[in-house]
Amino acid sequence: MHILVTGGAGFIGSHLVEYLMSKDHSVHVVDDLSTGRAENVSPFLRDPKFSFDKADILTWDGIWAATRAADQVFHLAGVVGVRRVLSDPIRVMATNIAGTERLLRAVAAGQRRPRMLLASTSEVYGFSGLPSQSEADDLTYKAGNWTRWSYAVTKLAGEHFANAYAREKDLPISSMRFFNMVGPRQRGEYGMVLPNFVRQAVRGLPIVVYGDGQQTRSFCDVRDAVRMLTQVAAISPVPGEVINLGNDQEISINDLATLVRRRADSSSAIVHASYADAYGEHFDDVVRRRPDLTRLKSMIDFAPRWTLTETIDDLIAREHRALAARGHSFRRTAAAPVAAMMPPAGVSAIAANEPLLRRSPTLPVRRVSGARP
Numbered sequence: 001m002h003i004l005v006t007g008g009a010g011f012i013g014s015h016l017v018e019y020l021m022s023k024d025h026s027v028h029v030v031d032d033l034s035t036g037r038a039e040n041v042s043p044f045l046r047d048p049k050f051s052f053d054k055a056d057i058l059t060w061d062g063i064w065a066a067t068r069a070a071d072q073v074f075h076l077a078g079v080v081g082v083r084r085v086l087s088d089p090i091r092v093m094a095t096n097i098a099g100t101e102r103l104l105r106a107v108a109a110g111q112r113r114p115r116m117l118l119a120s121t122s123e124v125y126g127f128s129g130l131p132s133q134s135e136a137d138d139l140t141y142k143a144g145n146w147t148r149w150s151y152a153v154t155k156l157a158g159e160h161f162a163n164a165y166a167r168e169k170d171l172p173i174s175s176m177r178f179f180n181m182v183g184p185r186q187r188g189e190y191g192m193v194l195p196n197f198v199r200q201a202v203r204g205l206p207i208v209v210y211g212d213g214q215q216t217r218s219f220c221d222v223r224d225a226v227r228m229l230t231q232v233a234a235i236s237p238v239p240g241e242v243i244n245l246g247n248d249q250e251i252s253i254n255d256l257a258t259l260v261r262r263r264a265d266s267s268s269a270i271v272h273a274s275y276a277d278a279y280g281e282h283f284d285d286v287v288r289r290r291p292d293l294t295r296l297k298s299m300i301d302f303a304p305r306w307t308l309t310e311t312i313d314d315l316i317a318r319e320h321r322a323l324a325a326r327g328h329s330f331r332r333t334a335a336a337p338v339a340a341m342m343p344p345a346g347v348s349a350i351a352a353n354e355p356l357l358r359r360s361p362t363l364p365v366r367r368v369s370g371a372r373p
């Protein structure tokens with residue numbers, strides 16, 4: 001099959017590309033490399049079944065030809081991550097809404113009617129207080145906090161565009177609501193929690209938990225996710241339907257920090273900082289995120305291959321290998337004293353802040369759990 005992957009040099013996209021290439025498909029990637037990396041797809045550049053366009057989905061000339069040639073389209077290009085959403089809201093809206101609409105228009109203009117999956121997000125559920133989130137749930141956003149919810153709203157708009165194109169143009173399109181993907185190549189600097197915890201634990205830095213840490217998430221290994229995605233892509237859908245995709249094993253962020261520290265055999269302290277310290281403003285975090293997977297399970301037969309502990313072990317091993325390749329080793333080092341590693345008051349302590357953590361003593365820390373002996 002000929003498959004178009006937008007955002008294919010990103011975290012999820014590159015795993016999908018790797019999987020599709022291993023199945024001998026021909027794969028065309030478009031990515032502007034804003035958060036994706038060329039090295040994520042460089043192993044395929046010499047493969048005649050692979051092609052890559054570095055381009056912005058909003059202006060990409062090749063969009064018409066590429067969609068005409070595709071049997072399947074995975075639309076993963078998007079502006080992602082709390083930090084970018086807060087710092088670059090116009091870009092978030094333009095890419096996630098106008099970029100998605102442009103792609104849908106191009107798909108609809110062709111004769112081929114490719115199967116299309118859009119990457120949506122569990123953030124669409126907004127401020128759900130329910131124990132798990134199902135596609136039939138009402139969606140609730142808090143009034144007044146415009147920027148915080150703009151990512152969710154753009155993804156919801158993408159779902160609505162997809163639904164409208166699917167029904168009006170009779171196209172086989174589904175929107176996949178991803179719940180907290182984790183795995184190799186995920187970048188911490190945009191606010192993703194697990195890469196930051198792993199990096200901090202392996203280096204003996206304080207593991208920084210925002211809020212009280214009792215908020216829960218349900219993490220899914222990206223390698224499981226791409227297998228599920230390709231299985232869903234093989235199914236003839238209810239046009240425009242939304243489908244949760246993830247793993248329903250729930251964990252609090254405090255427990256995640258403890259698990260990472262234990263698996264890394266680290267003596268890092270676990271510290272708590274406020275969202276205001278992290279993001280420089282009031283931030284509505286979501287208390288629980290756990291996918292109700294009833295719809296997904298009615299469509300595909302899939303058991304995850306990766307437990308969260310296995311994913312964490314894999315990430316820790318990769319972090320050690322990356323450090324060793326650079327001539328560093330942090331194995332069995334003593335914990336750095338927390339006070340000596342916190343950033344100055346008023347400086348964002350977003351979890352990718354390892355350089356900041358080295359700088360100065362005065363970030364307000366609400367609670368510090370003792371370093372392991």
Ligand SMILES: NC(=O)c1ccc[n+]([C@@H]2O[C@H](COP(=O)([O-])OP(=O)(O)OC[C@H]3O[C@@H](n4cnc5c(N)ncnc54)[C@H](O)[C@@H]3O)[C@@H](O)[C@H]2O)c1
Pocket residue numbers: 006007008009010011012013030031032033034035036037055056057058075076077078079080095099119120121122177178179180181182
């Ligand atoms: N990682 C998660 O847990 C998660 C959760 C929910 C939804 N998603 C969605 O999954 C998709 C992939 O996310 P990811 O985690 O791999 O993030 P990512 O940032 O690694 O991937 C997004 C890719 O899109 C590219 N891109 C951004 N703007 C573009 C543009 N205008 N034109 C072309 N390419 C552009 C980036 O360079 C990047 O390679 C996104 O749409 C995201 O909203 C991810």
